[in-house]
Structures are given as structure tokens and as C-alpha cells.
Amino acid sequence: MNKVLGQIVRNLFRHDLKKSLNNNNRFASTYKAALIAEHDKPLEIREKKQVKLSSNQVRVQVSYCSVNSVDTYKFKHGGGELPFIPGYELSGEVLEVGSDVRGDRISVGEKVVGLSLENFGGLAEECVLDIDDVFRLPTEVSVKDAAVLAYGHSVALYTFSKLSNLKENEKVVITAGPAGLGLAAVDVAANIYKAKVIGVVDTEERGELLRERGAFTTVHFSPKLTKEVLKQTENKGAKVVYDAAGDPMMETIGNCVALGGKTFYASPFFHKTIPAPMPHTFSSIVSLKALRTQNRNLYKTLVNDTLELANEDLIGAHISAEFSLDKINEALKFIDDRKCTGKILIKVEN
Secondary structure (H helix, E strand, O other): OHHHHHHHHHHHHHHHHHHHHHOOOOOOOEEEEEEEOOOOOOOEEEEEEOOOOOOOEEEEEEEEEEEOHHHHHHHHHOOOOOOEOOOOEEEEEEEEEOOOOOOOOOOOOOEEEEEOOOOOOOOEOEEEEEHHHEEEOOOOOOHHHHHHHHHHHHHHHHHHHHHOOOOOOOEEEEEOOOOOHHHHHHHHHHHOOOOEEEEEEOOHHHHHHHHHOOOOEEEEOOOOHHHHHHHHOOOOOEEEEEEOOOOOOHHHHHHHEEEEEEEEEOOOOOOOOOOOOOOOOEEEEOOHHHHHHHOHHHHHHHHHHHHHHHHOOOOOOOEEEEEEHHHHHHHHHHHHOOOOOOEEEEEOOO
16 A cells, blocks of 8 residues: 555656756756857857757756767768757656657656657757657666667667577677777677677777677787678678777778678768678678668667667666766867767766
């Protein structure tokens, strides 16, 4: 009886809080955001006017937003109509929901992770997202960790579960650059599928990190890469090759795939094409943003499954460094100076 009564009280509290917030009793009319005012210039912190929610949107008070080396390239060369607020992987608390958002989907006051793959806007005190891009955090997943788990781990989970059927003890080649996507893929392949990961790295520091996260072995990217991988795979190559580094590895990594095997290009830094596959092998781009358009339900299921795996402590977050929002340009310099080993977290909340 006490549990039932407690749940009723919590539901009433949420209802009253939601009503209060939807009446704009808690909001300021503006919020701080880091934005790109001019390409190849430092980001600026500005006050932005709050926008009204549409019926299927959610307003999130951002606690953390991730940034990686791919983002810094976009900051300098493009990414939206200027002025533009970047940031797509974020976490925080729900401030307000649209009129069509039911309480069983998301309620005001809940901790969530958001993926704003279309409109960005995560490097700000608040971000407005479509309800399908907001995911409730399981009990054991912190707001901090969630901001670096949702994207990269979900892409890897989709690739290894739906596109390649990775098996226990099967050797898989994964390239890992500074953006964190390869590290996430190693985490999923080694700790969920128990595969033997051959990590391809550009520095020994990154190699050590991959081995700590479960890689069976690591090799350095060099002209001898193909020979090294063949040595590790009894001269057969790997049935699954996962490129999360993009240039310059993508031109070489496809040579490491076995007859009938598959090469997956997961880095979003593709330019306009990918290398032609080796004869009698296959290659594909994997994109969470594209999957969202092609199969919205599968996209949502993958992200929720990723969060649940983290909740069960089967995968984990790696945070290379943390900076406050007003130190965003210092964070970008940290990345440009190649000091990062994965994703950087920008702490937005006070």
C-alpha cells in the first residue's frame, strides 16, 4: 500500500510540475549558447531568445554536451546557416513538453539524453528536440556518462547486431582515431559480443586505452598495416572491418577484409565517397542519422538498448576531458592539439 500511495504522490507531483512549467512559471526568456558566428573563428557565447515548443517537442535543460575531433572540423568549415549553435549529443533534465507528448513517453523533471542529429543546438543552456530524440535515463546511468554513450555505442551496436552478426571469439578490425567512435566500437565488440578486437591506432597512448577497454591486440597505422592485420588473422583478413577514423585510414583499411567480408565506414567524415571494396567483399556507410530517417523505431530501440547495456555495466563511458561552456574554445584547442583520447564533455549547467 505504501508503494502505491508513493507512486500516486509522485504522479501528482509530476502533473503539477508539468502544468507549472507549461505555464512558463520557471523559464527565463533567454538562455546562453555557444555559437558559430563566422566560420574558422572562435565560438561566441551569446544570449538567445527562447523558442516556443511545437506539439511533439521537448525542452531540455542541458547539463552536458559532447564534442569530438569531427565536430571541430565542422565548426571551422560548415554545419548550418550562421549563426549556428552546434552540439548534437547532450544530456540534462526535461523542462517542458509539447501538448502531444504523453507522460508515459517523457515527463517534466526526468533525466534524459538527447540526440539532435538534424538541428543540433546542444551547446546551450537549453535545447529543443523532437520527442523521438529524447531518451529516458536508466537508474544507474549518470547524466554525465550519458552524454558520451548514446551516439557512438549505438552506431556500433547497430553494425554488429543487425549488419554483420559478429560472433564470440571472431576477429574484428576496428580503427580508432581521436573522435571516440572507435573506442565505443571496441567497447561493444569486446564486452558485448566477446569478439577478439584488433585495434588500429595512430598513437601508443590510444593503443593502451583500447587494450584497457578490451581490445585483443593493437597495431599502428602505417604502410605495413595490411601485412600486420593479415599476420593476426592467419593471412585470411577479418570478416568484419569497422572504420571509425576516416581519413587517412579509410583508403587502406578495406584491404584488411577477408573474402566475403564486410567493411563498415562509421566515421561521419566521408567527404563525398568511400573507397571501392576489394573484389568479392562488401562495404557500407553506417549512419545513425540516416537510420533515424529510414527506420525511426529501430533507431529509438538501438539508443534505448545502448543505455540499458550501460545500466547493466556491460559498456562504459570514456571522457577525455571536461570544460565549462565558457571555456569552449579552450576545449576545441585541446582537441586541435591532439591531446584528447576520445570525446570531450562540455559542462553547461551552473
